[in-house]
Amino acid sequence: MDKTLLKGLMVLEAVTDMDQPPRTVDELAALVGLTRSNAHRTLQTLIHAGYVARDERGGGYRGTIRLFELGARQLAQLDIRKVASPLMQALADKTGETVHLSVLDGFDVVYIDKIDSPQPIRAYSMVGGRAPAYAVATGKALLAYQPASYVEARADALISHTRATLTSLSALRDDLARTLKQGYAVNRGEWREGVGGVARVVFDSLGQPMAAVGISGPLDRLTPAQVRRFAPEVVSCAVAISRDMGYRDAAPRRRGAKAGLS
Numbered sequence: 001m002d003k004t005l006l007k008g009l010m011v012l013e014a015v016t017d018m019d020q021p022p023r024t025v026d027e028l029a030a031l032v033g034l035t036r037s038n039a040h041r042t043l044q045t046l047i048h049a050g051y052v053a054r055d056e057r058g059g060g061y062r063g064t065i066r067l068f069e070l071g072a073r074q075l076a077q078l079d080i081r082k083v084a085s086p087l088m089q090a091l092a093d094k095t096g097e098t099v100h101l102s103v104l105d106g107f108d109v110v111y112i113d114k115i116d117s118p119q120p121i122r123a124y125s126m127v128g129g130r131a132p133a134y135a136v137a138t139g140k141a142l143l144a145y146q147p148a149s150y151v152e153a154r155a156d157a158l159i160s161h162t163r164a165t166l167t168s169l170s171a172l173r174d175d176l177a178r179t180l181k182q183g184y185a186v187n188r189g190e191w192r193e194g195v196g197g198v199a200r201v202v203f204d205s206l207g208q209p210m211a212a213v214g215i216s217g218p219l220d221r222l223t224p225a226q227v228r229r230f231a232p233e234v235v236s237c238a239v240a241i242s243r244d245m246g247y248r249d250a251a252p253r254r255r256g257a258k259a260g261l262s
Helices: 004-013 025-032 036-049 065-077 080-095 139-144 148-152 171-182 224-244
Strands: 053-054 061-063 097-103 108-115 128-130 186-189 195-203 209-218
Touching: 004 025, 004 036, 004 061, 025 036, 036 053, 053 209, 080 108, 080 209, 080 224, 097 139, 097 195, 108 139, 139 171, 139 186, 139 195, 139 209, 148 171, 171 186, 186 209, 195 224, 209 224
Parallel strands: none
Antiparallel strands: 053 061, 097 108, 097 209, 108 128, 186 195, 195 209
């Protein structure tokens, strides 16, 4: 293992901490456990390579645009479906239910990937298909991280699909607040009669909600007890996908609210 390279990466991560002002050599040395001379030498190497620059206003060090260019090229290579596929398969194996990966489009979700349940009775859906976001678990998982105005502006679209559909704005707000609090969304037969689901949001490298992953199946199988049993598996899958997509923060923020990766 190249310890010099590891030290350089540690310094680079400390320099690019966006929650902190540019740090001085002494601060960086203390943070990563280096001597001042080692930290200074490492910074000079990073400056020479174009990844770090001296902040003339405060005397600290900051990352350069070259880091953004590097990250942008890497993000372009990440396809969430490829990243999520093995983790979705593992979730399907553990739960025995259909697994969906969805993205938000207006007040709908679009299914961008799916693994069918091996059970003879399963949730009907298709890749490329749509469902009302407010009536399915993956949709509610995504809506929970939108500004309040996002849902309010679409309140007229809250129509009934089953007896369980949430058609009032106040009921939907309460459900989304519960989703944020418990860390996952639940569908109790709100889109298709007798079909439910559990889902969790997936975050991108900037901490923004980019998709949701969840399971769905007949309510005869997805009883409240099974929902409680499978919810941690769904959450773990979503957390793993988020991290593989570059997400690092342990406390993702909704615009105007907080919720954490469990």
